[in-house]
Amino acid sequence: MHSIRVLAPADLLVAVRGLSFSRGERVIFEQVDIDIRRGKITAIMGPSGTGKTTLLNLIGGLLQPAAGSIEVDGERVDELGLTELYRLRKRMGMLFQSSALFTDLSVFENVAFPLREHTSLPESIIHTLVLMKLEAVGLRGARDLFPSELSGGMARRVALARAIALDPMMIMYDEPFAGQDPISMGVLVKLIRTLNDALGLTSIVVSHDIKETASIADYIYLISNGRVVEQGTPAALDRSTSPWVEQFVHGLPDGPVPFHYPAPPYETDLLTGSAL
Amino acid sequence: MIGWLQGLGRYTLELLARLGREGLFLLRLLQAQVFLFSRPGLVLPQIHFLGVRSLPIIAVSGFFVGMVLGLQGYVNLVKFGAESSLGALVALSLVRELGPVVAALLYAGRAGSALTAEIGLMKTTEQLAGMEMMAVDPFKRVLAPRFMAGCIAMPLLAGIFTAVGILGGYFVAVEQLGTDSGAFWSQMQAAVEFREDVVNGVVIKSIVFSIVANWIALFEGYDTEPTAEGVGRATTRTVVNTSLAVLALDFVLTALLFGAK
Numbered sequence: 001m002h003s004i005r006v007l008a009p010a011d012l013l014v015a016v017r018g019l020s021f022s023r024g025e026r027v028i029f030e031q032v033d034i035d036i037r038r039g040k041i042t043a044i045m046g047p048s049g050t051g052k053t054t055l056l057n058l059i060g061g062l063l064q065p066a067a068g069s070i071e072v073d074g075e076r077v078d079e080l081g082l083t084e085l086y087r088l089r090k091r092m093g094m095l096f097q098s099s100a101l102f103t104d105l106s107v108f109e110n111v112a113f114p115l116r117e118h119t120s121l122p123e124s125i126i127h128t129l130v131l132m133k134l135e136a137v138g139l140r141g142a143r144d145l146f147p148s149e150l151s152g153g154m155a156r157r158v159a160l161a162r163a164i165a166l167d168p169m170m171i172m173y174d175e176p177f178a179g180q181d182p183i184s185m186g187v188l189v190k191l192i193r194t195l196n197d198a199l200g201l202t203s204i205v206v207s208h209d210i211k212e213t214a215s216i217a218d219y220i221y222l223i224s225n226g227r228v229v230e231q232g233t234p235a236a237l238d239r240s241t242s243p244w245v246e247q248f249v250h251g252l253p254d255g256p257v258p259f260h261y262p263a264p265p266y267e268t269d270l271l272t273g274s275a276l
Numbered sequence: 277m278i279g280w281l282q283g284l285g286r287y288t289l290e291l292l293a294r295l296g297r298e299g300l301f302l303l304r305l306l307q308a309q310v311f312l313f314s315r316p317g318l319v320l321p322q323i324h325f326l327g328v329r330s331l332p333i334i335a336v337s338g339f340f341v342g343m344v345l346g347l348q349g350y351v352n353l354v355k356f357g358a359e360s361s362l363g364a365l366v367a368l369s370l371v372r373e374l375g376p377v378v379a380a381l382l383y384a385g386r387a388g389s390a391l392t393a394e395i396g397l398m399k400t401t402e403q404l405a406g407m408e409m410m411a412v413d414p415f416k417r418v419l420a421p422r423f424m425a426g427c428i429a430m431p432l433l434a435g436i437f438t439a440v441g442i443l444g445g446y447f448v449a450v451e452q453l454g455t456d457s458g459a460f461w462s463q464m465q466a467a468v469e470f471r472e473d474v475v476n477g478v479v480i481k482s483i484v485f486s487i488v489a490n491w492i493a494l495f496e497g498y499d500t501e502p503t504a505e506g507v508g509r510a511t512t513r514t515v516v517n518t519s520l521a522v523l524a525l526d527f528v529l530t531a532l533l534f535g536a537k
Contacts, residue, residue: 057405060409062405062408062409082413086411086413087411089408089409089410089411090410090411092409093409094406094409096402096405096406096409097402098401098402100401100402100403100405100406101403101406102403103401103403113410113412114410114411114412117410117411117412117417118411118412159406162410166410
């Protein structure tokens with residue numbers, strides 16, 4: 001367990017300390033500490049419904065924590081006003097699971113959107129920048145298509161090009177591999193790694209695809225039931241004997257994460273069920 | 277009994293919370309209007325979508341409403357030999373009540389529901405959250421221009437509805453039933469006061485209705501539960517709530533503007 005520090009060391013881009021968050025009566029996080037190091041790819045893994053996406057929304061300031069602090073590049077996201085938050089967000093990119101492309105804009109205009117909103121660059125420079133970003137994700141030829149004409153993998157690559165349009169310091173990926181065929185999965189895996197290294201980014205990847213994520217991550221956090229249950233480099237986790245890691249890595253149906261949703265005993269349930 | 281009270285309490289609390297959210301929403305919407313001075317280009321396409329594209333339904337409905345007024349008016353007035361007052365009857369009914377009210381109801385069905393579905397789907401597909409993560413305020417970029425455009429388009433639509441309705445009445449009364457054309461227009465001219473009837477009727481009412489209709493449509497879209505059923509329910513709520521609000525407000529406005537002095 002980390003002690004609570006006010007200032008994170010310089011090599012930490014994101015420092016989450018003592019984070020608690022609940023939705024209604026359901027506790028999503030309880031006293032969670034997470035460090036994201038600069039220049040690295042950090043993976044947040046865990047079963048569906050453990051609040052991995054919520055964590056990204058908290059780091060991005062879309063949600064407010066109930067307790068604890070979230071520091072991004074030395075600024076407390078949970079305490080920033082709207083203006084400062086927007087200034088900080090210009091340096092953060094986020095890739096949503098649904099890609100979140102604007103359906104009424106072409107691929108080109110989607111990537112140009114942040115440039116047009118935040119800069120007053122002349123059209124010729126915007127044209128050049130957009131084509132550079134699209135070239136980086138291999139979709140320069142798809143610039144005139146509309147989001148409805150793209151496959152899921154292509155849509156995610158366009159969203160990625162849009163996320164790097166303003167040259168952010170970090171990118172958060174929400175389930176980038178979910179529902180992808182093996183080829184586009186491979187493309188995305190390679191893109192996340194190359195973009196991170198070529199652009200000097202810091203990446204946070206939220207995923208439950210253990211093989212793909214472990215192949216590119218520098219550090220992995222495993223989350224379950226609102227807590228960090230294990231953390232370490234992929235190699236260290238591979239050697240771990242914790243039953244939790246064992247179950248998650250090998251995809252066992254039962255273990256620390258039970259197969260059954262909490263319920264009264266089977267027998268009682270069956271016998272009382274008809275009496276109702 | 278306790279259970280019933282609990283239910284009532286929960287319902288009241290939910291209603292109050294919802295009213296609070298709606299109030300704050302309108303406040304942010306109005307604050308964001310300032311942004312449009314620097315980006316007037318965002319409003320024009322919305323005026324086209326909400327206003328120009330609603331013209332056919334507004335014009336056709338207006339014409340039919342006017343024709344019905346002309347016919348009913350003629351059938352009843354002719355018994356007293358008063359069919360020369362038809363012009364006044366058609367114009368006053370449309371200018372004071374039917375123009376703003378029916379135009380607002382049609383607007384809610386045609387444009388309001390489209391607004392709710394569009395905003396609701398943008399929320400469901402994370403486009404609004406994506407915009408926020410790109411440091412673009414959806415209130416300024418998406419909601420404010422639509423609100424402004426709707427508040428410009430709807431009073432104009434109400435005016436067009438009224439004008440076309442009068443033409444519809446003229447068509448039935450004069451062209452079909454042979455009432456005197458001169459009497460139709462001169463009676464109308466004599467009966468309709470600009471300030472008393474036009475400003476208090478179609479102008480003020482339609483401005484109030486446009487604010488309410490667009491506010492409800494945008495709020496329901498923004499507040500929608502991000503699922504397919506959620507968007508469907510929100511769209512229905514927009515049409516139902518706008519219709520009820522417009523009809524109730526119409527009574528209040530009529531009492532205030534035309535009530536016994």
